Amino acid sequence: MKNLWIFLLAIVFLFSFTKAKHPYHVGSVEINYNQKSKTFEVTGRFFLDDLESGLSKKYGKPYHFNDPKYKALLKEALNNYCSEYFKLKTNNKFLKVNFIGYEEDQESVNIYLESEAVETPKKVEAAVSFLYNLFDDQINIVHIIVDGKRKSEKLAYPNRYLFQQF
Numbered sequence: 001m002k003n004l005w006i007f008l009l010a011i012v013f014l015f016s017f018t019k020a021k022h023p024y025h026v027g028s029v030e031i032n033y034n035q036k037s038k039t040f041e042v043t044g045r046f047f048l049d050d051l052e053s054g055l056s057k058k059y060g061k062p063y064h065f066n067d068p069k070y071k072a073l074l075k076e077a078l079n080n081y082c083s084e085y086f087k088l089k090t091n092n093k094f095l096k097v098n099f100i101g102y103e104e105d106q107e108s109v110n111i112y113l114e115s116e117a118v119e120t121p122k123k124v125e126a127a128v129s130f131l132y133n134l135f136d137d138q139i140n141i142v143h144i145i146v147d148g149k150r151k152s153e154k155l156a157y158p159n160r161y162l163f164q165q166f
Helices: 002-015 048-059 068-085
Strands: 026-034 039-047 086-090 097-104 108-115 123-128 139-146 149-156 161-165
Touching (some): 048 068
Antiparallel strands (some): 026 039
């Protein structure tokens, strides 16, 4: 019995060093229309390790959150990444979306974007494909909020387009 416990402890110890930290590849994106500023405020939340890997694969060099040496490099990479993997259209017009910044914690990263000003939308279209360059099982949960009305949809790879009427 003692040998069995030693064997099991050794197995658990070895598997604690594997790269697989979470079995699902999920992110969320909230697209919230602000009546005062007449802009869409966008917040994306992703697993930190997934986003590091996605940026590294896309740009061919390492990126590390929670390391001050990479802050400027991450800001530039995230700006470029977001402009490629997130598009927003309302009332049949593509909107310019600006990268505002990001916040990180131990396990996740929040990305902040803001659109140009636009009158209250009746139809919102979005193309969301964050981390599709890395995972073929990536799921992005997208919430669109206009005038307090929240509409949500799940986008699973390779589906990236959605629209909602308000």
